[in-house]
Amino acid sequence: MLAGRSVRRRAGRALLTVLAVALAATLLTSLLIASGAARSRVLDQVSAGGPLAGIEVAAAKPDPGALDSDKPRPGPPRPIDDAALHRIERLPNVKSVVPVVVNPVVIVPPVPAVRGATARSAQANQSALIRETLVGADFSHPGDLPVSVLVGRLPHAGSLTEVAVTLGYAQRFGLDRRHAGAVVGTELVIGAPRLYSALGQVRGRWTRAEIVGVVTQQAAAGDVIAPIEQAQLARQWTRQGDLATEFGVDPSPYSALFVIANGLGHVGAVRQEINNIGFSTSAPETLIESVQRYLHVVEIVLTGIGLIGLLIAALGITNAMLAAVRERRREIGVLKAIGARDRDVRRMFLIEAGTLGFLGGALGSVFGYLLARALANVVNRYLAREHLAAVSLGLPVAVLAGAIAGATLLALVAGTLPAQRAARLPARQAMGDR
């Protein structure tokens, strides 16, 4: 109560002290939030928008000579069936398994050509079918896929009339990254081939789908991404023809699996287990670990800058509290004369310092978050212009709570010396100074 009254009596000084702490906390939180967002964006880029702990499992046996590589050479083909899928699902530290199916297709170029397409590319595409690969994945759990949306959205899970395309598709029409969004809303006519060798003819199973988004993806090589049902139907059609292997369609029910481990630390062990089952795996774990190390250094530097700010603010608190002790010697003397013990006086000043730190920390956290949001929006506008995926801040509760707790703690430490000095002040000396 006494501490509160003291703060209220010297409101101007208290407010300036709170503002100093708030500014330091603002600096620290905004830097930490920004670096956290940048970290997730960079790692998203490295992992192609997919989970960092993602592992690609090929429909092939592992090559013993390339087990330690991020991208090993696959061994001889080995089908991935439901039994293999369930066996991998049951492995320890496997969070989820997403099957991937690919099939060769041909695409009829849209008429009229895509808006913004260069005349030469449109003409070239009109005269020829585009050979492509349809990549099918389960979109009911998009967070489990190595896919990042650049423009638009992903197809709805199970949709037979929606697809997404990669930048590679847009580039066929002379559209660069900035203008790739022009393909969104256009229609693709997709044909899965089936060979009839007796007739010397290839017949297509044709479907129409709207392009709903442009993505980057690492699920499999291919520029057209669709719900797995589309790819399975296309694959079934092609496989029932003669010489399906001529089209690169193997007998495996699934072309690949995308496995997510329970954290980056388990990726190596899970890969080893899958290799032991008999499938070739790849994961960018070494690359991600290297990038994480560099990002950690950047975070340390930014945190250091924020902490220097807080330290300066703490010195301000010490200075203000020392001034308060000097000004309130008589009050301290009176308190001691009426029975207050040293620890009561110490506690009063520590509460005052802690209150200033807490208020400054809380204010600084809010300001820091708002500042980071403002910066993120400026950055996102630039990224949107460049047709790059936006950064997402979320609400970093741990950073905000940590900043408040840290500022309070630092203020308590900064207030210790003045509080100690006030506590040790003899009552007589304090009273006699006036």
Added chain:
Amino acid sequence: MTGRRAFRVPFRVAAYVAGCLVAVTQLSGCGGSGHGALGGQAHVTVQPSQTFVVVGSAATVGDGLDQPMQQVWARLVWREAFPRSTIFVNAAVRDATAASALQDQVPLAAELHPATVAVWLGSQEAFDRVPVDGFATDLRAVLERLRATGARVFVGDVPQLGAVRADAYNAAIARVAADAGATLVPLHDLSVRRGDGDPVFVPNPAGHRAIADAFVAAIKGRAP
């Protein structure tokens, strides 16, 4: 400076700083959602799909067209008469007759359990002057097997072929279609006159457009 006055100045500074931060946040669209790395996912949608199969010969394959994938009549019908979810299979084979279609095309159509089948045969027989009765027998088998799949069957007759007379074949097609429960798509009036010669159907983009219009009208239940 009194304590009250000392309070006012920093309070104004604090209010100014807070106001600036809020303004910057608002101006830069703080509330904007900005799509995340994966975009939004709302619900699982699995649409029912139907299959449209075409049985025919060289013209149905698209022979003679610069851009058969865009201009052939079968593909135009698929795009214009059916919803986007419809699957399309062109079973046509060059130089096909009703007899060869029974072997090469009908089994595929039956395998696909189509909702709709468009048949355009007879021109080859008319050019080769195949006996009409034999043609009618084969066509009847084709249509009956297709109807047995539960599909709606639309059968086009033969357009004007210049010096080649197709009237007898068209009469057979009309009779067999009626017997088999198929819908006849009249194409016999489709022709262009070239010089002093007989009217003739030309399978160019305009000709395919005309055929497609006739099939689309029949499938949609409109008068051509």
